[in-house]
Amino acid sequence: MQHYEPLESGKLYHIYNHGVGNRDLFREPDNYEYFLRKYNEYISPVADTYAWVLMPNHFHLLVKILDFSDLTGFQNLSGLEDRRNSKPPHQHFSNLFNAYTKAFNTRFGHRGALFERPFKRRLIDDDNYLKQVTLYIHNNPVHHGFCSHPVEYPWSSYLSCVSEKPTKLKRDQLVGWFGNEANFIFMHNRKFEIEAIESWLEMQPLNV
Numbered sequence: 001m002q003h004y005e006p007l008e009s010g011k012l013y014h015i016y017n018h019g020v021g022n023r024d025l026f027r028e029p030d031n032y033e034y035f036l037r038k039y040n041e042y043i044s045p046v047a048d049t050y051a052w053v054l055m056p057n058h059f060h061l062l063v064k065i066l067d068f069s070d071l072t073g074f075q076n077l078s079g080l081e082d083r084r085n086s087k088p089p090h091q092h093f094s095n096l097f098n099a100y101t102k103a104f105n106t107r108f109g110h111r112g113a114l115f116e117r118p119f120k121r122r123l124i125d126d127d128n129y130l131k132q133v134t135l136y137i138h139n140n141p142v143h144h145g146f147c148s149h150p151v152e153y154p155w156s157s158y159l160s161c162v163s164e165k166p167t168k169l170k171r172d173q174l175v176g177w178f179g180n181e182a183n184f185i186f187m188h189n190r191k192f193e194i195e196a197i198e199s200w201l202e203m204q205p206l207n208v
Contacts, residue, residue, distance in 0.1 A: 007089040010067035012050075012124040014133045015093065018058040020113050026056050027108070032155050035100050040168070042096035046089045050174045051137045053156035055144060060137045062124075064170075065089050093119060130177060131187070139192045150188055158188070 007013060019025045026032050032054050043049070043063070051062040087095070101114040124130050138161075141153035150158040160167045161175060162185060178184040 007065045007093075007121065008123075009065050009089070012062070012064045012130065014122045014124055015061040015063060015119060016059060016121075017097075017115050017119040020116055022057050023114065024056050025059065025104075025114060026054060026155075031104065031107075034103060038096055038099055038103075042092050042099070044168065046092045048170050049157075049168070050170045051134050051157045051161075053137050053140045053153075055140060055146075055155075060133075060140060062130075062133055062137060062174075090121075127177065134174065134177070135187060135192060138188060142192070 026035065035054060045066075047063040047065050049061065049063050051060075053060050097115045097119065104114055105111060124133060138150040138156055138158040141147050141156065142150060147153045150156060151162065157169050160169045161171055162181070175181050175184045178187055
């Protein structure tokens with residue numbers, strides 16, 4: 001089995017995974033909503049989220065692992081010290097997948113693993129990669145035929161990015177990487193050759 005290095009604090013990652021044997025991860029709207037609730041519970045304490053998409057049999061995330069060394073002035077806040085000295089970030093993701101799998105299997109009467117292991121992660125270390133991953137994530141539903149534009153798909157961060165509603169998503173920073181909201185929307189409106197980008201992304205090194 002391929003070995004993956006632990007996620008490093010202060011760094012950006014493209015995290016993604018599939019269901020075992022392309023098995024569906026989400027069958028009903030409640031499944032997506034439950035995963036997002038659990039995501040907030042397990043991942044928000046250890047990572048900022050910039051973009052995401054949930055597809056029936058896979059998902060993609062763009063996250064930055066929090067650097068708790070920057071928060072030393074707040075060590076006495078309730079719960080922070082425990083969080084800094086508890087499980088490593090990758091374990092929080094594993095715990096999320098395990099918790100969701102347990103609930104999913106109970107709901108549908110299944111047994112065994114639901115997600116491929118280990119989950120895949122790629123370090124993002126340049127601006128071009130960052131923008132390409134964002135476009136790739138938001139255009140995934142278009143590529144797979146679920147809609148003709150990212151704005152039409154309910155289970156991604158695109159709608160939050162172009163909305164003024166409150167969100168835990170790091171919207172301002174994400175949009176800022178594209179210069180401004182107008183250019184962010186323009187880039188998403190362009191014809192997107194997702195196969196070429198997918199091939200390019202596959203050529204980027206895994207965090208191993």
